[in-house]
Amino acid sequence: MTTVDAPSTHLPATKEVRDLLSGLLGREVSLTTVAPLAPSTSSPRTVAVYVDDHYGVRAIIACDLEFSARAAAAIALMPAPTAEAAVEANGLDETLAENLYEVLNVAASLFNVAGAVHVRLLDLHAAGSVVPPQVQSRMLTLGRREDLEVTLPGYGTGRLSIVICG
Numbered sequence: 001m002t003t004v005d006a007p008s009t010h011l012p013a014t015k016e017v018r019d020l021l022s023g024l025l026g027r028e029v030s031l032t033t034v035a036p037l038a039p040s041t042s043s044p045r046t047v048a049v050y051v052d053d054h055y056g057v058r059a060i061i062a063c064d065l066e067f068s069a070r071a072a073a074a075i076a077l078m079p080a081p082t083a084e085a086a087v088e089a090n091g092l093d094e095t096l097a098e099n100l101y102e103v104l105n106v107a108a109s110l111f112n113v114a115g116a117v118h119v120r121l122l123d124l125h126a127a128g129s130v131v132p133p134q135v136q137s138r139m140l141t142l143g144r145r146e147d148l149e150v151t152l153p154g155y156g157t158g159r160l161s162i163v164i165c166g
Contacts, residue, residue: 007115007116007117008116008117008164009052009058009059009111009116009117009119009144009164009165009166010110010111010112010113010116011144011145011146011162011164012110012111012146012162013146014031014033014146014148016110017031017110017146017148017162018030018031020106020107020109020110021071021150021152024075024103024106025071025074025075025103025152026074026077027074027152027153027154028153029150029151029152029153030150030151031148031149031150031151032148032149032151033146033147033148033149034147034148034149034159035147036139036140036142036145036147036161037062037063037064037139037147037159037160037161038139038140039131039136039137039139039140043064043065043090044065044090044091044127044128044129045062045063045064045065045127045131045136045139046062046063046064046065046067046068046092046100046104046124046125046126046127047060047061047062047063047124047125047131047135047136047138047139048060048061048062048063048104048107048121048123048124048125049121049122049123049124049125049135050108050111050119050120050121050122051119051120051122052117052118052119052166053118055122056166057122057138057165057166058111058117058119058164058165058166059111059119059162059163059164059165059166060135060138060139060162060163060165061104061107061160061161061162061163062139062160062161062163063100063104063127063158063159063160063161064127064158064159064160065086065087065090065091065092065127065128065158066087066156066157066158066159067150067157067158067159067160068086068092068096068100068126068127068158069082069083069084069086069087069092069096069127069158070083070152070155070156070157070158071099071100071103071150071152071155071158072086072092072095072096072097072099072100072103073086073096073099073155074152074154074155075099075102075103076095076099078099080154080155080156082096083096083155083156084156089128090128091126091127091128091129092126092127092128096126097124097126097129100124100126101121101124101126104121104124105121107121108120108121110162123135138163138165139161139163141163141164141165143164144163144164145161145162145163145164146161146162147159147160147161147162148160148161148162
């Protein structure tokens, strides 16, 4: 009897993340490996949930408020003070949340490579909104993950974590 391994979810390399963000945001971003981004009661997180065709959670991307606001502003060519105002307000407004949705929706392409399971963005819990505990706990998953500090020229730095859940 032969068994066939189910396809796994691709963990993108740092270069793949950099290339995607640089192309999408129209500026050369730089990335540095950092400690894992964990849930925080004092600083809101954005969590994007990616699922396969059977709605199984395969990956999440968690972002701190700084990355969330700065990437959302950068994709729409909004001035940097717009992002800083969101950081000071401790959450994203509707426009920034929609812009960030676009960034993280395109980020699904990081997982969709030949031989890997196909995933898509199912939910975005934007910084400042309630993140369900079962989603928040996935930020703590150890193993296959990439934890990065992203420098967006003209906007500043922020952190994101790509976590493979299945």
